[in-house]
Amino acid sequence: MRLLIRNGYVIDPTQGVNTGKNLLIEDGRIVGLSGHGDAVPEECEVFDATGLVVAPGFIDMHVHLREPGHEYKETIASGAASAVAGGFTTVCAMPNTSPVNDNAAVTRFVIEQAERAGLAGVFPIGAITKNSAGTELAEMGEMKDAGIIAVSDDGRPVPTAGMMRRAMEYARGFDLPVIDHCEDKSLARGGVMHEGHWSLVLGMRGMPAAAEEVDAERNCLLAELTGARLHLAHLSTSGAIETVRRAKERGLPVTCEVAPHHWTLTDEAVQNYDTNTKMSPPLRSQDHLDAIITGLSDGTVDAIATDHAPHHADEKALEYDQAPFGIIGLETAVGLAMDRLVSEGLISLERLVELCSTNPARILRLEDRGTLRAGARADLTIIDPELTWTFDASRSKSRSRNTPFDGHTFRGGAIATIVAGRIVHLDPKYSRLVDVRSDHALMS
Numbered sequence: 001m002r003l004l005i006r007n008g009y010v011i012d013p014t015q016g017v018n019t020g021k022n023l024l025i026e027d028g029r030i031v032g033l034s035g036h037g038d039a040v041p042e043e044c045e046v047f048d049a050t051g052l053v054v055a056p057g058f059i060d061m062h063v064h065l066r067e068p069g070h071e072y073k074e075t076i077a078s079g080a081a082s083a084v085a086g087g088f089t090t091v092c093a094m095p096n097t098s099p100v101n102d103n104a105a106v107t108r109f110v111i112e113q114a115e116r117a118g119l120a121g122v123f124p125i126g127a128i129t130k131n132s133a134g135t136e137l138a139e140m141g142e143m144k145d146a147g148i149i150a151v152s153d154d155g156r157p158v159p160t161a162g163m164m165r166r167a168m169e170y171a172r173g174f175d176l177p178v179i180d181h182c183e184d185k186s187l188a189r190g191g192v193m194h195e196g197h198w199s200l201v202l203g204m205r206g207m208p209a210a211a212e213e214v215d216a217e218r219n220c221l222l223a224e225l226t227g228a229r230l231h232l233a234h235l236s237t238s239g240a241i242e243t244v245r246r247a248k249e250r251g252l253p254v255t256c257e258v259a260p261h262h263w264t265l266t267d268e269a270v271q272n273y274d275t276n277t278k279m280s281p282p283l284r285s286q287d288h289l290d291a292i293i294t295g296l297s298d299g300t301v302d303a304i305a306t307d308h309a310p311h312h313a314d315e316k317a318l319e320y321d322q323a324p325f326g327i328i329g330l331e332t333a334v335g336l337a338m339d340r341l342v343s344e345g346l347i348s349l350e351r352l353v354e355l356c357s358t359n360p361a362r363i364l365r366l367e368d369r370g371t372l373r374a375g376a377r378a379d380l381t382i383i384d385p386e387l388t389w390t391f392d393a394s395r396s397k398s399r400s401r402n403t404p405f406d407g408h409t410f411r412g413g414a415i416a417t418i419v420a421g422r423i424v425h426l427d428p429k430y431s432r433l434v435d436v437r438s439d440h441a442l443m444s
């Protein structure tokens, strides 16, 4: 089976490609790029991508798919459907399920469920410690053999520097990156929002930026001590971004990600007591938001990750301080990036592709993803930079609806998602662009 993506604007930082090209796919793999004028091969499905951006498939390094254990919030199948609807071809599933993914049996279960769903690729992330309890290291080697690509106790920070050192030394032996949720619990003290002007006005317990920054600094020092690969999840503060900037200057193996809500909303949004503004780390003040955008544009930030965290409406309907942390994000991330970053001229399209595809593949060593090189798996994200669209949470593929972006309108979005050469998502408005045969009328 062959698929030709014609007349698209192809961006692939791994090959320095940023120009109009055709892209040919055969049997789920990329055959190669050719000039726009080149002949269409015989017996070939054709996707007319005139005016569209063709990028290597987007990879979300940080999602919570809730299965096993909380299938009423999300399943691996519904999460994978939400991923491809949002333009992601691959997602990495955090281990805080029930049971926790701290052993090979759970790892294999996640992979099998993802294969059954047959949509986005799903790579499991294993727990650092057993039950993510922070006391005893999990069997990283067995989980790696079963298919994990990183370790994390996300949702919880690794509680002590001593435990983190041992975790990094152990993970280094298996060449696994350690992903940490940076939060010093003794500083965060049960806070429900950012500690600052708005927590004072609203009378709610705050989490100071320092809670994240102390832990980020600790982890970078330990990466230097151990030589382990360290990836800092969902950074939200200017100080943590600055810590990563300095670690990189010193040549440490440190990378980081940020989530779309942290460069689009501030803690001012909490004043409506909408629990869809409650996440951890919390929405911060404008100076932190500005620092994240600087990090996105200057290369300090490596990846955009959604931290997609589905919760049932009944749980989010609780009082603000009782409601769980987190929002869904797979179907709004590309829209928020296009609308608030690319359309605003804050980052280039090429930088967007680095943040959403090239860098996640490099950090996680997903060698045949994040690239359009000949022979790579044919995972593609196709974007219309000019599309104006409105997100309707009630039509989300996720089982949950907890988002502060319901009804928001975006400039630019992912209109098609191709996984292993198969079109698994196509915005109906664009269905006329795909012709099942090599129809030479398209050549004109």
Ligand SMILES: [Zn+2]
Residues within 6 Å of the ligand: 154, 155, 156, 181, 233, 234, 280, 281
């Ligand atoms: Zn987290």
